[in-house]
Amino acid sequence: MTTRLTLRRPDDWHLHLRDGAMLRAVLPETSHHFARAIIMPNLVPPVVTMADAMAYRDRILAAAPGVGLFEPLMTLYLTEDTDPADVAAAHASGLVKAVKLYPAGATTNSASGVQDFDKVRPVLEKMAEIGMPLCVHGEVTTPEVDIFDREAVFIDTVLDPIRRATPGLKVVMEHITTAEAVDYLRAGDAGLGATVTTHHLMINRNHMLVGGIKPHYYCLPVVKRERHRAALVELVTSGFERVFLGTDSAPHLKGDKQSACGCAGVFSAPVTLSCLAEVFDEAGKLEQLEAFTSLNGPAFYGIAPNEEQITLIKGDPISYPPELATENGPVVVFDPGCPLHWRFDDAY
């Protein structure tokens, strides 16, 4: 039985760090385990220009003394007014790695997102030319479309047309949640990648809704049927190269989650590696974990994997603090509802 697992230090290709007190509280939870992370730009107001991204990057680097060599990989929030020249300058700086597309109203803080995709055509063409990836929140926001169908409908009606109209555009399907997305990804070319979250590998909609509603399992895209979760596990453990970890760790204050209109977002950063080792171990595919956490993402983004290594150790079920304190109140940590046997070796 494998009881020690050494991996290249992982990266998180989809992370929400927020700002201010929340940023200071959550950043160490990621920087402790991860070398780099793609930082989502959905602040209020959003991170839209290169200047916004540089200022946010400075705030991240200043937020937690002692976070060591953690490198935030910045993104720009695509709006209908985004300037292709500013995007190109941001990419050329080497500090901004991608542009994020939120359909207007799709998720937390996405009001400034795109409504008319023709308006962003010049930006997408510039990105295809310079090789800059578009990270896509893949859900339609049409009121008539059922929330559980929004990802599959988006693929057919928005994503596929965008990709056909913009040959050469690198696209990351963010936090995929359905077998339809898995099929579309597998059928794509080298310019199409996807991230999968920790929680979508562990919970389905029954976990969220049976026996009482669990607000801490509510996120967007919403968790789906078991067959979709199983398709995601099969994908990430299969050795497929264009899929990589994007935790979508998205902290909200406990009071904002446990509310009559609870926020979408699961805060998984503190337990993500323990959870993933459990999933891959359960599938008998521990040997595929490093590709998912540490190799496939850098390869897709065209940067070198981390040289440094980390070790995970298997033993008795771990215990971890159920909440993280912030200056404004606690944030509840993702509890997958099963024992976790793998712990991060701090001594390594």
Ligand code: NCD
């Ligand atoms: C994210 C957030 O809280 O910022 N929430 C979520 O449920 N995933 C936004 C997002 O990535 O959709």
Ligand code: ZN
């Ligand atoms: Zn997200």
